[in-house]
Amino acid sequence: MAVLLAVAVAVAGRGQLGHGKAVLRAGLRAVVQLSAVALVITWVVHSLWLTALFVLLMFTVAVRTAGRRITDEPGWSWAWAALPIGGGVLPVLVLLLATGLLPGKGITIVPVAGILIGGGLTATSLAGRRALDELTQRHGEVEAALALGFEDRDARLEICRTAAATSLVPALDQTRTVGLVTLPGAFVGMLLGGASPVQAGAVQLFVLVALLAVEAVAIVAVLELVGRGLVRRPVHWRG
Numbered sequence: 001m002a003v004l005l006a007v008a009v010a011v012a013g014r015g016q017l018g019h020g021k022a023v024l025r026a027g028l029r030a031v032v033q034l035s036a037v038a039l040v041i042t043w044v045v046h047s048l049w050l051t052a053l054f055v056l057l058m059f060t061v062a063v064r065t066a067g068r069r070i071t072d073e074p075g076w077s078w079a080w081a082a083l084p085i086g087g088g089v090l091p092v093l094v095l096l097l098a099t100g101l102l103p104g105k106g107i108t109i110v111p112v113a114g115i116l117i118g119g120g121l122t123a124t125s126l127a128g129r130r131a132l133d134e135l136t137q138r139h140g141e142v143e144a145a146l147a148l149g150f151e152d153r154d155a156r157l158e159i160c161r162t163a164a165a166t167s168l169v170p171a172l173d174q175t176r177t178v179g180l181v182t183l184p185g186a187f188v189g190m191l192l193g194g195a196s197p198v199q200a201g202a203v204q205l206f207v208l209v210a211l212l213a214v215e216a217v218a219i220v221a222v223l224e225l226v227g228r229g230l231v232r233r234p235v236h237w238r239g
Contacts, residue, residue: 045106070128084221088214123215
């Protein structure tokens with residue numbers, strides 16, 4: 001693990017990607033965080049209350065991470081990321097529990113909730129950044145749309161919607177190629193845990209489809225926030 005991390009840092013540095021230190025920090029944080037989770041997860045999953053608190057902690061970290069990735073504004077503007085992540089994850093998680101596809105036990109809720117929250121984080125972060133980057137680079141076109149009589153929201157969405165929508169491509173590619181190119185974690189984990197290939201495949205399928213739903217909702221919600229100017233960066237264009 002140390003050798004692979006060193007290789008990643010060296011390649012990022014030599015390739016002038018600008019993320020050498022970030023790769024090192026991310027790797028070290030992963031070691032610390034997974035070690036801590038390994039110590040507490042065994043007693044957390046035996047209590048639904050502790051499970052709920054643990055899921056809430058994951059959600060809070062995801063919101064802060066995605067929000068800080070999107071906007072450089074000081075203050076609490078990053079907290080708007082709670083809307084797209086929560087709006088995507090909560091209904092899907094409730095639906096899975098209500099239909100019985102996801103047993104109401106901590107040992108199943110924690111990993112599935114983590115997968116869904118992670119997907120919501122990625123979609124929110126990518127969509128938000130791409131939307132705001134597009135508005136920054138094409139601010140003249142936003143001004144032109146406003147001059148033509150577009151409302152502020154409509155002018156922004158007209159420019160940034162297509163770029164933000166590409167954030168769904170990784171989830172689409174993962175779903176299209178599952179079983180042919182990749183064997184995702186839920187599938188492999190269930191096989192290692194003793195489940196049959198059919199059971200593992202069924203669980204992986206509903207996780208992948210659930211991720212598509214979560215990420216689609218998150219992207220639409222981020223676009224709405226950007227369109228309304230609630231999520232923004234301190235840029236020099238009039239909106």
